[in-house]
Amino acid sequence: MLKDVVRTKTYQNAIYQNAFIFKNKVVLDVGAGTGILSLFCAKAGAKHVYAVECSLMADMAKEIVQTNGLSNVITVLKGKIEDIELPIDRVDVIISEWMGYFLLFENMLNTVLYARDKWLIDDGIILPDKASLYLTAIEDAEYKEDKIEFWNSVYGFDMSCIKKQAMAEPLVDVVDQNQIVTNCLLLKTMDISKMTAGDMSFTVPFKLMAERNDFIHALVAYFDVAFTRCHKLMGFSTGPRSKATHWKQTVLYLEDVLTICEGEVLSGSMSVEPNKKNPRDIEIMLRYSLNGKRCQISRTQYYKMR
Amino acid sequence: MLKDVVRTKTYQNAIYQNAFIFKNKVVLDVGAGTGILSLFCAKAGAKHVYAVECSLMADMAKEIVQTNGLSNVITVLKGKIEDIELPIDRVDVIISEWMGYFLLFENMLNTVLYARDKWLIDDGIILPDKASLYLTAIEDAEYKEDKIEFWNSVYGFDMSCIKKQAMAEPLVDVVDQNQIVTNCLLLKTMDISKMTAGDMSFTVPFKLMAERNDFIHALVAYFDVAFTRCHKLMGFSTGPRSKATHWKQTVLYLEDVLTICEGEVLSGSMSVEPNKKNPRDIEIMLRYSLNGKRCQISRTQYYKMR
Numbered sequence: 001m002l003k004d005v006v007r008t009k010t011y012q013n014a015i016y017q018n019a020f021i022f023k024n025k026v027v028l029d030v031g032a033g034t035g036i037l038s039l040f041c042a043k044a045g046a047k048h049v050y051a052v053e054c055s056l057m058a059d060m061a062k063e064i065v066q067t068n069g070l071s072n073v074i075t076v077l078k079g080k081i082e083d084i085e086l087p088i089d090r091v092d093v094i095i096s097e098w099m100g101y102f103l104l105f106e107n108m109l110n111t112v113l114y115a116r117d118k119w120l121i122d123d124g125i126i127l128p129d130k131a132s133l134y135l136t137a138i139e140d141a142e143y144k145e146d147k148i149e150f151w152n153s154v155y156g157f158d159m160s161c162i163k164k165q166a167m168a169e170p171l172v173d174v175v176d177q178n179q180i181v182t183n184c185l186l187l188k189t190m191d192i193s194k195m196t197a198g199d200m201s202f203t204v205p206f207k208l209m210a211e212r213n214d215f216i217h218a219l220v221a222y223f224d225v226a227f228t229r230c231h232k233l234m235g236f237s238t239g240p241r242s243k244a245t246h247w248k249q250t251v252l253y254l255e256d257v258l259t260i261c262e263g264e265v266l267s268g269s270m271s272v273e274p275n276k277k278n279p280r281d282i283e284i285m286l287r288y289s290l291n292g293k294r295c296q297i298s299r300t301q302y303y304k305m306r
Numbered sequence: 307m308l309k310d311v312v313r314t315k316t317y318q319n320a321i322y323q324n325a326f327i328f329k330n331k332v333v334l335d336v337g338a339g340t341g342i343l344s345l346f347c348a349k350a351g352a353k354h355v356y357a358v359e360c361s362l363m364a365d366m367a368k369e370i371v372q373t374n375g376l377s378n379v380i381t382v383l384k385g386k387i388e389d390i391e392l393p394i395d396r397v398d399v400i401i402s403e404w405m406g407y408f409l410l411f412e413n414m415l416n417t418v419l420y421a422r423d424k425w426l427i428d429d430g431i432i433l434p435d436k437a438s439l440y441l442t443a444i445e446d447a448e449y450k451e452d453k454i455e456f457w458n459s460v461y462g463f464d465m466s467c468i469k470k471q472a473m474a475e476p477l478v479d480v481v482d483q484n485q486i487v488t489n490c491l492l493l494k495t496m497d498i499s500k501m502t503a504g505d506m507s508f509t510v511p512f513k514l515m516a517e518r519n520d521f522i523h524a525l526v527a528y529f530d531v532a533f534t535r536c537h538k539l540m541g542f543s544t545g546p547r548s549k550a551t552h553w554k555q556t557v558l559y560l561e562d563v564l565t566i567c568e569g570e571v572l573s574g575s576m577s578v579e580p581n582k583k584n585p586r587d588i589e590i591m592l593r594y595s596l597n598g599k600r601c602q603i604s605r606t607q608y609y610k611m612r
Binding site: 063165 | 308309314318340342345349369373374456460461462463467
C-alpha cells in the first residue's frame, strides 16, 4: 500500500506542508500499519505521536520507529483502538488512512469515530476530514461478456447460477475514462469530524444524464477524500479520470444493457448499509429507471461486498 | 480459475480424448469446485462421478449438475474427503486439480493421497499422476529493486526490517523467459499413484550452469504435471517458457547479487517441507555456493510460503 504513491504522497504533503497543525501537538494515528504517517507527523514537529496498530505489523512499526531514531516521539501501541489505553486523556490531532474499496468496504471509519469521541479535544483536527462518494455510468460490453456472460457457457456447460452470484458482487477494477457515458455525480459527502456511525447507512437519489448515444452496462462508484483544515485544500480522487490508486473503482453490473440517447436521464437511488452481522461487509440496493426513446426499463438490484 | 485456459483445456483434452479411461467407470473428483472436471468425466461416459467439495461452491456445483441434466450421473457431496462417506467401496478413477503455487503451497495433495488409499482400486488411475518441480536462476535487477531494496528508504525512512521479511517470502509472479541465466533443472518428480505424504518433504541437490555472463538475483521454481496413463502423454508446464497460468512462477530472491560467468556453476540444495503447525504452509531452505572468477559466495537462506 505504501507503493500507492497518490495516497502516500498526498498524506506526506498534507503533513509536511502544514507543520502548523502538528507543531508541539499530540497526534493519534489510527491503524498505523508500518507507521509511515506517524513518521511524517514526527518529522513535521509533533510533540508526541501514538501509533495504534492491531496486526503483527505493530512489531515492525516499533522496529522502524527505533531504527529511525524517533522512539522518543512515537509510541507504537499494539492492539485495537477499542481496547488500548493511552497514557494521556486527550489528543490534538487524529490521522488515519481508513478508507476501503467503495470507501466503506472493510473500512476502519467506525474505529476513527470511536477514537474521535473518546480522545479528540474540542476543535481538534482529523485528517482527512471529508470523504465523498461519486457515481457514474459506463459502457463495458467487453468486460461484462468476459466476467458475467462467461458463465452462460463454460467449456460447453451452463453455469448461469454462478452468473447471478457474479452480478451481485461489485467488481473492483480500473475503469477507462473513455467508457464513461454520463456525467459524474456527487452522491454523498461525509464529514468525519461530525458524523456518527449511523451516517454510514444512507439512501441517496441520483440522476445521470447521457453525454452521448451509447449503451450502459454498469454503474461505477468511486470516492475522494479531502484535508480541508490544511493551509489550502488538499486531497485525492480515486475516480476514473484521476491517476489510478490501489482502490481502483467499484463496478456494479446491471442486469440489462441500457440503450441510452444523448440527453436522456437514468434516474434512481442507491442505498448503502453495513451488513448487520458483519459490519465490514457492505450491502447496496440500486433502484434505477430509464424512460428513453429506445429503452424503457425500471429495476431494483442488490449487491454485496464481502 | 476456470479462466486459466491452459489448465482447464488440458484436463478437458485428457478426459475427452481418453474416453476409454472413463467409459462405464466410477470416478471420484477430489476438490470439485464448480464441478467442471466431473462434468467432463460424465460427458466422457463415466458410469458415475462423485464430486466432493467442502466449500460453499458445492451448492453451486449441485445446481450446475442439475441445470446440465447430469444429476443421474454426478453426485455432489459437500464436505471434507476425510469426513464424507461414499455409497460405494471403491472407485476406478480419481481426478483432481490439487496443485498450489510452488506445486505444494496450500495444496490438496494430502487429500488426494488419502482418497487414493481409501477408495481407489488396485491399478486404478489417478489424473494427473505425475508432478515435477523445476529450478532455474534469473537476472531480476529492476524488480528486486522495486520489491526488496525499496524498503531501504521509504519516503525517506529506513524500513529495512520489512526487507528481511519480504526476502523470506517467495514471490508468485510471471517471469520473462529472457531473464533466465542458467539451464532449467528437474529437481523432483512425484508419482501421485505411489507416493506417501512423507514424500512431500525432501532435500535435493542442484547444479545450475550459466549460459551467459550475467547477474543472478533470484532462483525461480515452477512445476509441470503429466497424465501418463492417457493414450499419449499429456500435461502442461507452468514454466517461464510456457504459456502463463494462474500459478505463474515462484521467485526466491537471493540476499546477494551473484556475478556469474558463462559456464560457471551455481550449486547447492533445496529442502522443502510443510510447516509442522500448518501443513498448508511451506518452508524452504536454500543452500547455494558459487566459486567463480568474479564472485565467490556461499550462503543458506530460509523462506516461508504462508
